[in-house]
Amino acid sequence: MSEYKAIGTPTPVLDGRDKITGQVQYATDIKIPGMLHGRFVTSPYAHAIITSINAEAALALPGVVRVLTAADMPDIPPRARNRLFLARGRVIFAGQPVALVLAETPAAAQDGAEQVWVEYEPQPAVITIAEALAPGAPLVWPGGKPGASGEAGAHGADVGDEDEEESEVSGPNVANGFVMKRGDIAAGFAEADVIVERTFTTSMVHQSYLEPMTHVAVPDAWGNGMTVYASTQAPFHAREQVSDVLGVPETAVRIIPTLPGGAFGGKFFLYESLVALAARAVNRPVTLSLTRSEEMLATNPAPAAEMHVKLGAKRDGTFTALQGDIQVDTGCFPGYHGVAAWLLGSYYQTPHLESRFAEIFTHKVSPAAYRAPGAPQATFALESVVDEMAQQLGMDPIELRLKNASKPGDPLADGKPWPVMGMTEVLQAAQSHPLYQNRAEAQAKGRGVGIAIGGWPGGTEPTAAQAQLHRDGTLHVHIGSVDLTGTPAGFTLIAAETFGVSPDKVRIVYGDTSNMPFAGATGGSKITYMVGPSIIKACEDARQQVLTIAAEEMEADAADMEIVDGRVQVRGVPDKALDLGALAKKTMDFGAKYAPVVGNGRHANNEAAPGFCAQIAEVEVDRDTGEVTVHRLVAIQDVGQVINPLTLEGQMQGGVMQGLGWALYEGMAFDEYGSPLTGSWVDYTVPHFIHAVPDFEMVFVEIPAPHGPFGAKGVGEPPIIATAAAVANAIAAASNGRVTQLPMTAPRVLAALRN
Amino acid sequence: MSEYKAIGTPTPVLDGRDKITGQVQYATDIKIPGMLHGRFVTSPYAHAIITSINAEAALALPGVVRVLTAADMPDIPPRARNRLFLARGRVIFAGQPVALVLAETPAAAQDGAEQVWVEYEPQPAVITIAEALAPGAPLVWPGGKPGASGEAGAHGADVGDEDEEESEVSGPNVANGFVMKRGDIAAGFAEADVIVERTFTTSMVHQSYLEPMTHVAVPDAWGNGMTVYASTQAPFHAREQVSDVLGVPETAVRIIPTLPGGAFGGKFFLYESLVALAARAVNRPVTLSLTRSEEMLATNPAPAAEMHVKLGAKRDGTFTALQGDIQVDTGCFPGYHGVAAWLLGSYYQTPHLESRFAEIFTHKVSPAAYRAPGAPQATFALESVVDEMAQQLGMDPIELRLKNASKPGDPLADGKPWPVMGMTEVLQAAQSHPLYQNRAEAQAKGRGVGIAIGGWPGGTEPTAAQAQLHRDGTLHVHIGSVDLTGTPAGFTLIAAETFGVSPDKVRIVYGDTSNMPFAGATGGSKITYMVGPSIIKACEDARQQVLTIAAEEMEADAADMEIVDGRVQVRGVPDKALDLGALAKKTMDFGAKYAPVVGNGRHANNEAAPGFCAQIAEVEVDRDTGEVTVHRLVAIQDVGQVINPLTLEGQMQGGVMQGLGWALYEGMAFDEYGSPLTGSWVDYTVPHFIHAVPDFEMVFVEIPAPHGPFGAKGVGEPPIIATAAAVANAIAAASNGRVTQLPMTAPRVLAALRN
Secondary structure, rough: OOOOOOOOOOOOOOOOHHHHHHOOOHHHHHOOOOEEEEEEEOOOOOEEEEEEEOOHHHHOOEEEEEOOOHHHOOOOOOHHHHOOOOOOOOEEEOOOEEEEEEEEEEEHHHHHOOOOEEEEEEEOOOOOOOOOOOOOOOOOOOOOOOOOOHHHHOOEEEEEEEEOHHOOOOOOEEEEEEEEEEOOOOHHHHOOEEEEEEEEOEEEEEEEEEEEEEEEEEOOOOOOOOOEEOOOOOOOHHHHHHHHHHHHOOEEEEEEEEEOOOOOOOOOOOOHHHHHHHHHHHHHHOEEOOOHHHHHHHHEEEOOEEEEEEEEEOOHHHHHHHHEEEEEEOOOOOOOOHHHHHHHHHOOOOOEEEEEEEEEOOOOOOOOOOOOOOOOHHHHHHHHHHHHHHHHHHHOHHHHHHHHHHHOOOHHHHHHOOOOOHHHHHHHHOOOOOOHHHHHHHHHOOOOOEEEEEEEEEOOOEEEEEEEEEOOOEEEOOOOOOHHHHHHHHHHHHHHHHHOOOOHHHHOOOOOOOOOEEOOOOOOHHHHHHHHHHHHHHHHHHHHHHHHHHHHOOOHHHHEEEEEEEEEEEEOOOEEEEEHHHHOOOOOOOOOOOOOEEEEEOOOOOOOOOOEEEEEEEEOOOOOOOEEEEEEEEEEEEEEOOOOOHHHHHHHHHHHHHHHHHHHHOEEEEEOOOOOOOOOOOOOOOOHHHHHEEEEEEEEOOOOOOOOHHOOOOOHHHHHHOOOHHHHHHHHHHHOOOOOOOOOOOOHEEEEEEE | OOOOOOOOOOOOOOOOOHHHHOOOOOOHHHOOOOOEEEEEEOOOOOOEEEEEEOOOOHHHHEEEEEOOOOHHHOOOOOOOHHHHHOOOOOOOOOOOEEEEEEEOOOOHHHHHHOOOEEEEOOOOOOOOHHHHHHHOOOOHHHHHOOOOOOOHHHOOOOOOOOOOOHHHHOOEEEEEEEEEEEEHHHHHHHOOOEEEEOOOOOOOOOOOOOOEEEEEEEEOOOOOOOEEEEOOOOOHHHHHHHHHHHOOOOOHHEEOOOOOOOOOOOOOOHHHHHHHHHHHHHHEEEEEEEOHHHHHHOOOOEEEEEEEEEEOOOOOOOOEEEEEEEEEEEEEOOOOHHHHHHOOOEOOOOOOOEEEEEEEEOOOOOOOOOOOOOOHHHHHHHHHHHHHHHHHHHOOOOHHHHEEOOOOEEOOOOOOOOOOOHHHHHHHHHHHOOHHHOOHHHHOOOEEEEEEEEEEEOOOEEEEEEEEEEEOOOOEEOOOOOOOOOOHHHHHHHHHHHHHOOOHHEEOOOOOOOOOOOEEEOOOOOOOHHHHHHHHHHHHHHHHHHHHHHHHHHOOOOOEEEOOOOEEEOOOEEEEEEEEHHHHHHHOOOOOOOOOOEEEEEEEEOOOOOOEEEEEEEEEEEOOOEEEEEEEEEEEEOOOOOOOOOHHHHHHHHHHHHHHHHHHHOOOOOOOOOOOOOOOOOOOOOOOOHOOOEEEEEEEOOOOOOOHHOOOOOOOOOHHHHHHHHHHHHHHHHHHOOOOEEOOOOOHHHHHHHO
16 A cells, blocks of 8 residues: 555546647637737748749738748847748758748738749759768758757757767768767677677658647837747747847746647747747737648658667677667758667667767758657667567567666766666566567467567756645645646645645646746656656645644644644644644735745756666558558556556557557658658648557556655656567567568568568 | 945836836736626615616617626625625615626627616615714614625724724614723813814715726636636735635636726725626626726725814823714725724824724715725824814924824824834924925915824735746746835845845746735735835845855855855955856756755734824915915825835825825715715816826935834825825915815815805
8 A cells, every 4th residue: 555645646637628628728829919920931942042032912912911031030040940030042941931921810821921932043952861971962051060959958868969989970961970889899799699780760750749839929018028928848948049039138038838739849949939030020919820731841850860780699698799870860950869879878788889870961851859859769770679689599588688788877878877767677577467478379369579668868957846825725836847748637646745635735836937936848758857846845845834833823843733634733633723724814814923835845956767668569460461550559667656647647658659650650751852742641640549549558667766756757758769669579570570660651561571 | 325235226117118108908908708898787776675677678789698687696695895796686875786787898788788677666865974873764784784804904904893892882874883992081181271172074085096997707617716807906815705705715716916007995806706706607708897987886985984083282282182083984884994093092192092983884885995094084183183282282283293292112092002113203304394494484475384194004914925046147026916006116126135136137027816926915005014025035045045056166155155246256256256147047957957046935024014104285275265276295204214215206196196185176975865976087076187286295204114124114005194184284374274174175165264
């Protein structure tokens, strides 16, 4: 039985009913008097010189107010994608915004966008990594590469950016790169009895949030301040970007975060600054809500990758050497996905390691974070190779993994030690799971069972929170993190447990960047991990204040007081108790004697809590068509401590579902000129609930995180990581076909079967 | 020279430009999709039985959605005026809301209200105090008097409600009453050499805020929660009222306070609950924005009073006895203005005291707080009598006052000791003022110079505040008090002084009742006095956090650090400094090492800080018409400590200006049936800037309040108190006419001259 009263209680998402019945005010529901609607004019070319822009016909249309171009934008270096604003003289990806039509209605803006005439001189473009690296290839950045730290750190992915051997990876269209080495890689392979070597490719994948990017910018009447209603995961970071571009102090910008209708890493910041600049240019409120087509053309999906992995092992399964070479197609801006190479070199222990990473510029849309950015790609490659190694060695694939799995304190790829983590325990739980134990039964039915594991370092970012007791006995907990995944439900449990009330007496409240306590971006599997401790501290502080007031009221010692079931009492003497609401009344009334109960919590912590998730897939492969059916999928994840099993399970299901998208369905395609072929959800397949959802099972393993709230660790990213690898390994188990390309579409599976 | 860097700096009202150019979003600017507009159907009778309400014709009009009556309201006891909702079977004042028409547009609502047919059976009504107290008078509350504590405590006016001798004052239409006694009043008058005895009357006066009462209620989609955009001085108190009426927990109601366009005590809460009930009844957003006519008919002005004062003194000026009898015409609900009698018995020390108070029900609109509620009335009476006493004794009127003025520690009317206060110092400053010193010059010109003093106990109510440091070095101070008078400008000075930055690096921010730190109602001259200390504590806390972080960064001792000009440095070593913004960046970034700087301040304090304001008026009286011209008006006030001289002066000017309204212009009139004769600002005269503003001079006296921020005390209420008395005394000095009725209109002055 749990020692906890609230922690671990299954608690539905607090705003679930609001969401499914349309009560939530999303950014697109924000209507400001005088607001103009924006619509992009986008480039049809992947690379071209803009020779002229003629907006006359557009401006002649009723309702069209203004057509903005680069001439209306500040001419500052485009050091990151969100500073590209509108194309200045040259376009570098098909879909790049060239002009922004502002009109009184969305329809007028659309009509206007169709009447802006842009003349281009098409230029040779590099669309693939091979083209980009070819000698004499056209340069994406002939005048100098953009460089700035990106938002990868938000995911705990800010590793490997700096390396003493960076110079090993460079070239004209190379955005960045590094090599991580340990031992003598050639000697390591020389020691190996078996070597497996494969090349893998993954596709560009879109985060496919339901709500398109939407922002509303409202300029201050004077000064240069700006209010932005933004569908963002990172209001404080978006504020930093907008203020910098506007050239005003950061607090002159107020970001009012609206609930994102999905984000998955894609909504840190992108068009907030452009919308703010547009609003300033016309001195009116401006909204920009992308169409699905614009989403597919001009946002920031996950990058495609090409990966070469070579693994050597002794006959007994001991890994001797691991070599990885990951090239990420980063489009026109770096995406900072180096964590891929870092993870590849960190999951398993091997004396000899070489993990090489580079991001290659192409004339395509640039990527950003998507749930565990870089990890699904690297894990697909590595875990496929490990699986094949087990096959070749004739070993149980989990036994092989357990033999080589990293343990806390073991070196990471960068030489630093692994923090506390549960890779081994997760693998052991997978090993004992019936689906794995009884995989022969599936095999007998012509199906295959595959296993893979993936991990994520987790991120850190400071937070603060306040907890205020109100006269109805409700504790309001004010936090600054945007909700993506239902974490507020868990926060009510954390606060209830700490303060001593039932969870329904806790309310999680928000403000905007002007008044809410700071919290880092919602991303990197760190909201529960980082906001939770601030909530605990705020509630402990509030609790102590309550005990002190009650002690004075009851002429007792605060140390002898306790809060039980919404009442504060002398320990063990329930009939000498004061209702929390009545106590609050003594702090919130004319002439009241006591200061209001407001607890303050502040937290920072540099040690992330890595999370591992193993997945077991049972699949069936149609040998005639190559079609893959996933019948069962078990995800086993170290969550540190279960706070709210409902949202935990939901988050894991969502991650696995998206992992199935990576595995089987999703891939943004481009033709040889760089024109997107997948311009909508008609062409681009996201998994449908009706067809694609297997029999799910989510299993929790609890290896407490030393700094996590009640031991909890981030859980958002791990469940997406291993899915594609698990499915690929299950396909191999079912068919002996080894598919090395994502998504594993029927033709590709068929091709693998025929090899 | 001041020891302070920021405190005392003249600082314009922060949102002055927004206000005068229409940028502020007042409650009437709030537009919610689907919102209905309300318009009252009001009673033409002061007392009547409602026999029928026919809404058919109204409902047939286009746009009229619903006509609500008492049948749609909860049938709960009307224990306070804000629970009267819509008349249930009987009306008890002319102007009482009988029905509420809800329509798609304000015009449709107005049309609808004109088509609701209400049938009444008029009943005999009591319109004056005399009628109400006459034997056999019709009862305002035949079924039992409403009783509940009101909001008078908000003004520090919650004195005298309970008294062992309450039974002395009672009767069928008596709402409440008490007597405060000291010594033997008959013996006291027997000891007197001179006795002055007068009867005074004052009129019902409206707060005359520019913005009519306006609220918008938005029901939650489910549950019974409600969001109310409210033009209120007291969001947390309004929340308590609304939730209680709705029967939901207090935190199920969210009050979003909009900036009141004037309030002056009249906007604690009145129609918030009714609008919320209406919104619930139709399950749509509802707004009610009163017309000026409805404002004059159906809000809560200051009450009229009838006062009898008898003062005895020795030949040397020593007061021997003071007897006061104040009867307040409280309309249909008690207004809790007992502080009038308490002040009357507290300003001066006399061994024998009897101060009698009663509120009398009449069939008129009920009063509520208006800036120093009860004080202008009582002070007009007492200070007129004291002035006449000086005349009769042939003494300098300030000398007489100084001889008898209460000092800290002296007994109040209720026997408790006066806290620290500066009545004597204020009188001394008045005495030495040139206008007073040279009053013979005015006299020589046929003018008169009059002096009066008034004081206010001041209120207390707990507060909290948070101070958060942002990456641009700006400190955001989050408070929960509505701004009425520009106090945020002073708060920037308090925060800047405490934290160690310039005031322009401080921003005062707000939220709503869900997320803002509690602060009591804005009323009672207590916002700077009570919120200020929380801001100081929050900024001290934040400062300590900054010093600790900087010390760790610079490897120094936090005790050796200081914040100077927006940088934190080792004490006295400016070249070893860290910019506050850079420091904040170390607390607000991916992987940052330190917790965010968020200081928490909480404050409660039971000892109020009384404030006194003396006023010297120079007037000219037209002996043919009775017209009074106020040429000069000097107000001398103990403010404790000047925080922001600009807002201080503005607040004093506003108070004096309203005092001139009481003195010369304002009075709501009723005919013998209780029908209001002053239904708009055409009939009811508020002072006009062009005609009524004398040559003003505001003088600050600083007697520090022991618990005030930097010694400051509340300044909002004192400046309205003595104006009418000072003008009356100046009229007497100019003309020997003693006017005993407010307002002192030309006919009344003429009558006094002819007596």
